[in-house]
Amino acid sequence: MTTEIKKDYDNPKYYDNREVSWLGFNYRVLQEAADKRNPLLERLGFLAIGSSNLDEFMMVRVAGLQDQHYLGENIVDSKKQWTPDQQLDAIAEKNKENVVYQYELYDQVVAECRDQGIYFISIDQVHDEEQENIKQFYNESVFPTLTPLGVDAYRPFPNLNNKVLHLFVNLQREDEQQIAIVPIPPLVNRYYHYQCKNKHFLVPVEEIIQYHISGMFAGYTITSSFFFRVTRNADLDIHEEGAEDLLAVIEDYLIKRRNGRAVRLEVDIRSEDTDGLAHDIDYLMRQLDLEDRDLYLIDGPLDLTGLNAARDAVEAYYPELVFEKFSPVYPRELQGSDVFKASEHKDVFFHHPYDSFKPIVQFIADAANDPDTVAIKQTLYRVSNNSPIIHALKTAAEHGKQVTVLVELKARFDEENNVQWAKVLEEAGCHVIYGKTHLKTHSKIAMVMKQKNGKLTRYVHLGTGNYNDKTARIYTDMGVITTDEAIGQDATDFFNYLSGYSDQPHYKHLHVSPFDIRDTYMEDIDQEIEQHKEHGNGHIIAKMNSLTSKPVIKKLYEASQAGVKVDLIIRGICCLNPGIPGLSDNIRVISIVGRFLEHSRIYWFNNNGEEKLFLSSADMMTRNMIKRVEIEFPILDANIRSELKEILKIYLDDNTKARYKLPDSNYDYVTNDQAPVNAQMVFMAKAEAEKSSIRHAKQNSENWFSRIQNRILQRRRK
Incomplete structure (x- = not known):
């Protein structure tokens, strides 16, 4: 039996498709909107997150599959063996189920908002005394920003902007019939908010526009109108080969991306006047060159990311309907001591957002102003708009420090931001590099070198998350600051590899992709299998965002067959199916979606009591293993290892937010008779x-x- 299964590791039924698995994750995000243990306004927020997630998925993953479909490239996915066309059909089926569920939840949460005195109302439900104020708001703040786009022989079908709401208007004058499209300006606040008798009312701005739009078409009668939204391909190829200036290539790419191919059409079908709606939708589908599976008919307002604006409008009045304020702790070992002195004695561990991110900012800021600092080297993937890290690096360069910064220009949807930061840093005197050809540098590493009393000391920060002071408040991530000499040498070799010309170095402690992280991880699994055969105590725990690497999944199946216990904490995509008799019955997979975005990556092996424990910037995904420069680093300090083991245990004990994966790929909430645990x-x-x-x-x-x-x-x- 065992031999037969080993020969059949490629059987598609043992795997999930990456894209369908992601849609399962987004369903779990939407479930948070149904969870009444979450405050009411936070549930609105989860509906918005689900929409935002889906937009990016359509712009990147679906867009890439559509490109393959239209080019006739029938490249099958490595796990389910589906063609692009089969994947697009599966995505459409699963996603349309998700969308129906999302709007059922929307109706439910909006109804509960009414019970709290928060009313989402249409324009015709506005109190009579408020209508004049709304008309004034429209005339002064909205109407001047509108541009009607007529469509006829002299005015071709317009290039509709990505993710922008549009109003489709049918016009008539005598026997003449015309159409016009009015984009809803995205910078206008999505909701008009007013109070009446201690109640709060939210009116969608697009309905205010629709209600007053007739004045824009003098001499014509509006026979019908409806809202629609187009999503476009944002996954265009960046042609790096032979580029003399990658900065210029990225800037050109950003311009082209605005006009990417349409991948989805959403239509609000709530309009009372539905005459001709099918004809108008068919017209849009032809103009946008879309197929039936790309059409989403929505019985509700389009683009629920706008619910964030609704929440912002009323949050101050209902503090009990949002999560209680939480401020992180400033680590005890840094009380009365700076991070440099503390790390000279022992490694300093950070668990964000529970531990403050300020010491990481101070790590760079204090180094910038310290006369002993000789050089600072750092990788940047995503940073905040007014990043204190950027300001500190500029200060360091202005003070004459040698500053080398790798700014990853290809960080998707942060390209424009990173281009500007690269220019700012270059102007300040930093040496800025953009990474390696055809690879994204996703590593999180910073090194400060100080010369004191004739001795050079290297202080190295290694982390799982971005150097972003904003997302550090809402993402769970981890990091370590160390003065270990071997890691310091590895960090030096790593930065020299990025900035110069050499083969990938041989590191003492770091594992660096492409390939090395995957290969060493599989070697560690092999070692755990051998230890289990001898001692019977094999155990692997891994926490990550996603698992898609087929070689890693196969190796985990092999470990399960050998009897090794495998616990996986995977927030998002998981292409491995646990609990299959004789194959993966020793594997447990849980997913935790909650207040904070689980972003840390932890890899632990029992190793017969000689434990191995690593943190990493990388998930076990194909792209992270072979298309990115990533770092996995060992935890050398025994106390930190103990703390991380306790953290993993708490995650595995979660019976409040955790959902476990079934062999049929569905997820159920963890339920048991233990005391409630929300990690x-x-x-x-x-x-x-x-x-x-x-x-x-x-x-x-x-x-x-x-x-x-x-x-x-x-x-x-x-």
């Missing part, structure tokens, strides 16, 4: 307890100091 709540409670402990310690110290001062004063008086 993220546990970590927040630990952070709050740590803050309280630090406050008490400070108070005791201050009280002790005051008592000593009082005794001294009393003695002097005597």
Whole structure:
């Protein structure tokens, strides 16, 4: 039996398709909107997140498959052996189920909002006394921004902007019939908000436009109108080969991306006047060159990302309907000591957002102003709009430090932002590099070199997440600052590899993709299998965002067959199917979606008690393994390893937010008779307890100091 299964590792039924698995993850995001344990306005937020996620999925993943379909490239996916056309059909079927579910939840949550005095209303439900204010708002703030786009022999069908709401208008004058398209300006606030008798009312701005739009077409009668939205391909190829200036190539690419091929048409079908709607939709489908599976008929408002604006409008009035404020703890070991001194004695561990991100910013900022600092080297993938890290690097260069920064220009949807930061850093005197040809540099590493008393010390920060002070508040990530000499040498070799010309170095501690992370991970699985055969205690735990690498999945199946216990904590895509008898019955997969975006990657092996534990910037995905420069780094400090093991245990004990994957690829909530465990709540409670402990310690110290001062004063008086 075992031999037969081993020969059949490529059987498609043992795998999930990557894209369909992602849609399963987005369904779990939407389920958070149904979870009444989440505050009401946060549930609106999860509906918005689901829409935002889906937009990116359509622009990138679906767009790429459509390109293959139209070019006739029948490249099958490596796991299910589906052609692009089969994948597009499967995506459309699953996604349309998701969309129906999303709008059922929307109706449900909006109804619950009414119970709290928050009303999402249409323009014809507005109180009479408010109609004049809305008309004034329209005339002064909205109408001047509108541009009607007529379509006729002299005005061709317009290039409709990506993800923008549009109003399709049918016009008539005597026997003349015309159509016009009015884009809804995305910078106009999505909702008009007003109060009446301690109740809050939210009116969609697009309905205000539709209600007053007749004044824009003097002499014509509007016979019907409806809203629609186009999503476009944002996954265009970047032609790096032979490029003399990648910066210029990226800027050209950004211009072309605005006009990418249409991949989806969404239509709001709530209009009372549906005469001719089918004809108008067919016209749009022909103009956009879309197929039936690309059409989504929506019985509700388009683009639910706008719910973030609704939440923002009323949040201040309903603090009890959002998550309680949470502020991270400033690590105890850094109280009264800077991160450099602390890391000279032992490695310093950070678990964000429960631990403050400020020490990471200070790591660069303090180095920039320290006369002992010789050089700073850092990779940047995504940073915030007003990044303190960028400002610190500029300051360092202006102070004469040698500053080398790798800015990844190909970070999807951050290209424009990163192009501007690259220019800013270059102008400040930093040496800016853009990465390796055909590879994205996704590594999270920063190194500060200081010369003190004739000795050079290298301080290295390695992390799982971006150097982004904004997302560090809402993403769970981890990092370590160390002065370990071997890691310092590895970091030096890594940056030299990026900035110069050489084969990939031989590192002592770091594993660096392409390929090395995948290959060493599989070697560690092999070793765990051998240890289990001898000692019977094989155990692997891995936490990541996604698992798609087929070689890794096969190796995990092999470990399961050998009897090794495998626990996987995978937030998003998981192409491995657990619980298949004789193949994966020793594998458990859970997914946790909650208040914070689970982003950390942790890889642990029991190794017969000689544990191995790594953190990484990389998921076990094909792209991370062979198309990116990623770093996996070992945790050398025994105390940090113990802390990470405890963190993993808490995740595995979660029976509140965790969902486990079934052999049929569906997920169910974890239920048991244990006390409720919400991992993220546990970590927040630990952070709050740590803050309280630090406050008490400070108070005791201050009280002790005051008592000593009082005794001294009393003695002097005597």
